[in-house]
Amino acid sequence: MTKILEMNEISLSFGKESVLKNINLSVERGEIFGLLGPSGAGKTTLVKVIVGIIEADKGTVFVQGNKMPSLKLMRSIGYMSQSDALYHELSAKENLDFFATLYGLKKKKREKIINKAAEIVNLSEALNKEVRHYSGGMKRRLSLAASFMHTPRLLILDEPTVGIDPVLRQSIWEEFRRLKESGVTIIVTTHVMDEADKCDRLAMLRDGSVIACDTPEKLKAEQTVESIEEAFLAYGGGIE
Numbered sequence: 001m002t003k004i005l006e007m008n009e010i011s012l013s014f015g016k017e018s019v020l021k022n023i024n025l026s027v028e029r030g031e032i033f034g035l036l037g038p039s040g041a042g043k044t045t046l047v048k049v050i051v052g053i054i055e056a057d058k059g060t061v062f063v064q065g066n067k068m069p070s071l072k073l074m075r076s077i078g079y080m081s082q083s084d085a086l087y088h089e090l091s092a093k094e095n096l097d098f099f100a101t102l103y104g105l106k107k108k109k110r111e112k113i114i115n116k117a118a119e120i121v122n123l124s125e126a127l128n129k130e131v132r133h134y135s136g137g138m139k140r141r142l143s144l145a146a147s148f149m150h151t152p153r154l155l156i157l158d159e160p161t162v163g164i165d166p167v168l169r170q171s172i173w174e175e176f177r178r179l180k181e182s183g184v185t186i187i188v189t190t191h192v193m194d195e196a197d198k199c200d201r202l203a204m205l206r207d208g209s210v211i212a213c214d215t216p217e218k219l220k221a222e223q224t225v226e227s228i229e230e231a232f233l234a235y236g237g238g239i240e
C-alpha cells in the first residue's frame, strides 16, 4: 500500500491554548482511518488542517505527495464538516446539483449521480423538498451525499453519523466499505466507540496529542482489553 496522506510534526495553538501537539500520522491508500477522541481533543481542528481550512503553526501536510493546501487537489478530496454547508431555500436536489457543478461533473451524468447519492443516504423520496423543511438527521445525510457524490480519492468526514439513527448508520457504514473497495480512502472523526471499531486503523486523540495509533484489534490486544473504550482509557484517554 502507498500513503495518500502524511502529516509531519503538526502543531497549532489558539491563543495560549495548544490544540494540536506535534501530530505525526500517515494514512494508506484505501484505508478507513478513524480519529477518535472526546469533545475538545482536536479532531475537527486536525481535519481542518488536512483540508487546508486552517493553517498549522508548524508542520506539513501532504496529500498524494502534494503539499497542502492545494487547489489542484480540491476535486479529489471530499469534505463533510460538522456544520452543514447547505442552501436552505433550495431543494435537496438543487443543493446536490450545485455541488455537482462545483466538482465539475458533466451535466449529462449529473442526474444519475445525484439519484445514486440520494439513494445511498435514503433521501430519494425527499429530493424535491426544500432543505429548510428537513430534519437535522436529513441535513446530515444530504451533506454526506454531497461530500462523496463525485467519488473523491480522499473522503474526510467530521462526525458524519451524528443525529443519524442506528439502522441508517449501519447502511452508511456499509457504503463506506463499498467506497473503500472502489479505492476511496476515508478519514472519519468520531467519539462513538463502536464506529471506531469499524475502522481499519485508528488514531486516539487526547488533548491535542496522539496517544495511540494502530488497528482496533492491536490497540485492544496491546492493553489486553476487550473493547476500544477500555483501550482508550488504558492508553490514558480518560478525564484526569
Ligand SMILES: Nc1ncnc2c1ncn2[C@@H]1O[C@H](COP(=O)(O)OP(=O)(O)OP(=O)(O)O)[C@@H](O)[C@H]1O
Pocket (backbone or CB within 6 Å): 014, 019, 037, 038, 039, 040, 041, 042, 043, 044, 045, 046, 082, 191
Ligand atoms: N477557532 C477557534 N478559536 C479558539 N479555540 C478553538 C477554535 N476552534 C477550536 N478551538 C479549541 O480547540 C480545542 C479543540 O477543538 P476541536 O473542535 O478540534 O475538538 P474536537 O475533538 O473536534 O471536539 P468535538 O468532538 O466536540 O467536535 C477546543 O478546546 C476548542 O475550544
